[in-house]
Structure formats: structure tokens, C-alpha cells
Amino acid sequence: MSVWSSGRVEVSGGHLAYHRTGGEGPALVLSHGLTDNGLCWQRLADALAPNFDIIMLDARGHGDSSRMPAGDHDPAQDIDEAIEGLGLARPIVMGHSVGARATASYANAHPDRVAKVILEDPPFLPRIDAAAAERRAGKFRQQVEGFAAMSETDLIAMGRAQSPLWHEDDFPAWAAAKLQVDPNAMPFYAAPWQDSLSQITAPTLLIHGDSAQGGLVTPEIADEAKALNPHIVTVLVGGAGHNTRRENFPDYLSAVQAFLGLPA
Template sequence: MRNDWTQGTVSVNDGIELYYTRTGNGDKPVLVLAHGLTGSGLCWHQLAADLEPNYDIIMFDAYGHGKSSRIDPNKRFDLVADLNDLIDGLALNRPGIIGHSMGAATAAVFAAHYPEKLALLILEDPPWFDLPVDEQKSTKTMQDWKQQNLADKKKTLKELQKNKIKESPNWEEAILPEWAQAKLDLDPAFFDQVSFDPTGWQDIASKITVPTLIITGDNDRGAIVTPKLGVKAIQILDKGEFGHISSAGHCVRFEQYKPYLTMVQLFLKQNMPK
């Protein structure tokens, strides 16, 4: 993290504390970055550093992630409401929102529910599927991921990074320390609470009115959004664009950072209010 970046917490409803890192002080157009499942706000640090000259960037830890509150089954579990409360708590005026995976799903629903509260939307491989997803299978997947996270917590940061390099040699090395730390910081109880509705994306997309860019990679490398779905999405979205980046999977920016950065910068330049 850069020395001039600041960090703090925002108290949202039901006593949940969301931790965030910020690059500016509000004197530039604001971007809120929402990470994916098992990630953290600082997993965006590479992109934030490159966008910082022109934007004030807020990278927050979702509930149960990073340094945000641990999961309490007696408190609300609503990631969209958390995002809304964060924006209100920081008194942000129509920020742009960039989300990856879980964060993209959260940002998309937020945009559908609160169109007046954001300027634009960038979705990095949201969990939107062509075919219906088996709910029972999805629940089992979450529990499998929980067990994987518990196993990850028995490893050191260096071991996690070494394993990821072996598994995904084309990942950006600059992001690996934060990626590994996020696995150790995650509250595994999150997997017992989270659920997604991947089949309802069409209704969500139909209610999004702000300029929206969907970025995805190759399906045979793990990307979720297919070209067919991408074409359908831009037909449904009021102001939609679809971008495909080759030789990348689900974590597009970790695998093909430079073309991802170029695509994001161009979209922001064309659509972000000054």
C-alpha cells in the first residue's frame, strides 16, 4: 500500500464495520471497487495505483473479508445493502463502481436498485450463467470452498503464493501477497451465509440504466460469462458494452492486466462524469 493512501472503517446498519483503503480525498471523480469471494479491497491495489492520477479510489473489504467485521449469524447478511450504506456513510456522490465476480454481482444488483446513486458500472466476469444452476450443487460448492479455505489457513503466505504461481504461472506477481493474505483473513463462516441467483441476471440487467461494461476472458480458462451471454446482456442493458480479453480466465485483471487496464481506462474516459 502506498504511504499516502488512507484507511478507515464505516459503520453500516446492524453494527457491521466495513474496512476500506482510499487513494484520495474526494477532489477527483470517485470509484468504488468491490472484490470477489475470498478476496479483499487491497486485491485491487495494482489497478488503483494506475487509476489514482485521475480518480479517487475506494477499495473496501466485504463483510467477513479482510479487516471488516466477522460474520455474525444474528446480524443481517446483505452485501448490496452494505454497499449502499458504505456509499452513504462516506457521502459519495454518484461514484463509478467496478466489481469482480461476487463484487460484480453485488454491484449489478446495487445498480438495478439504486440507479441514481452511481455514474457507471464495470463488471469483471460476473457470475451470470447461460443455463440454470442446480441450487443443491451450488450449496455443495460453497461448502467445498469453505473446506479449501480452512486448508489454506494452515499454510503460510509464502506457501500460498508459491502454490498459486505453480497453478497459475501467468498471474501478475504484484498481486500475489494481497491475494494470499485475503485467504488468511477471510471468515470461513461467510460460506454458510452467501447465496447467489445466477439465473436472475436478465431481470437485474434490464433495470440497470447507467453505462455498463462487462469484461470477461476465455471460458476454457475458467471465465464464466460466455460470448453468447455477453451479446444477450448488451441487448438487455440500456447502455451496455462487452469486452473479451484472450488468454485470461475468471480473474481477468490478474492474468492479462495491461489489456484490462486499457479497456477500463477507455471506458472511464468516455463515460465517467468529470
């Protein structure tokens, strides 16, 4: 990690911070989940850095990026503008959770601009109405307020208790990110998730954990995604839930490497 660079790229109404591994390989853009930051990808980036130029974005309202704007916000547009601003040509794009949903929307809107797509357990969930969304956003704001009252040491201790399957290296960035997140960062999806997949033309991996262990992508959702778009393949990682890579990193990494054409 010592040779990684950091910077910021301008986007409409603000900027996104990022960390970059550099190197001669193809560009790989990583978009994290809700309340995380770009460095929450560190373990995966360390494993893939010999083969790729990896860019770990801090999403709007997270990490060192600009805070959430008033009104509507399109995280897929942020990804688009960041990729353009960094001068990346047809990168591989990858995301986890809400970052995966944004990644899918970006690849769907710009199918000719991506080489491959990897989606880690995106929230492909039924739509909710505005009232339900506001209740959920209110609970999220309370959660962020709770984070703000804790130290990083306390957060790491909480993370260890809640997530005993995680590697110790996952906790520092996870805890730091909880103190950086904007309380208004909870997304609202006006369109059904199916609308973010149908136009993707690049090879796409939908990788997810077991719904019985907290994974959001059920077997039925995985089947529906494949039926919507023949470019999509799915992989179920056993022994993991929503935080798929953190809960079964070896099997997750093997599936990602196989999809990217790397030896295991």
C-alpha cells in the same frame, strides 16, 4: 500506496474496512471477488489513482470487515450503506466476480446513484437449488480450512504455481486475504442474474476473459446481457480467464481507461 488512508464504515450489523487513495477526481468504488480483499485491487488502483478517488472495500466476511452474519446477507446493501456512510455522490462502481454481481445488483436497485458501472467477469450463472448450494458452501468451507493451515509464504508459492500469468505484485494481498476470509462467505443467489441488470441506466462495461481459459462470462452470456440492457457494452480480453485483470493487465487496463474516458 504510502499516502493511502484506511478506515472503516458502519453498515447494518457491522462494518466494512476500506483503503482509499484520496485525490480530487471522481469517486471510484471497487468491490473484490470471493476470498480476496480490497488491497487485491492495488495494481489497478495505482494505475488509476491520478484520476480518481479510489475506495477499495473489504467485503463482509473478508479482510478486516465484520464476519458473516447469521441468516441472509445482501452484499449490495453493504455497498449502498458504505457509499452513503462515506458521503460519496454518484460514484463509479466496479467489481470483480462476486463483487461484480453485488455491484450490478446495487446499480440496478439504485440507478440514479451511480455514474458508471464496470463488471469484471461476474458469476452470471444458472441458478442452483438449496441442496446444491449447501454442497458448494461445504466445499468452500473446506477450502478455507485448507488456507488456514498454510502460511502466507506457502500460499504465495501455491498462487505462483497455479497462476503463472499473474504479476508478482498480485500475490501478497491475494495470499494475505486467504487467511482473512470467513468460511461462511460463499454467496447464494436466490434470483436469476438477469434480474440484476435490467434497471441499470448508467453506462456499463462488462469486461471478461475467454471462457475456454476459465472465464465465467461466455459470448452467449455477454450477448444476453447486451440484449437485456442497451446501456451495457462488453469487452473480451484475450489471453485471460476469470481473473481477467491479473492475467492480461495491459489489455484490461486499456479497455477500462477507454471506458472511463482516459487516454491509453
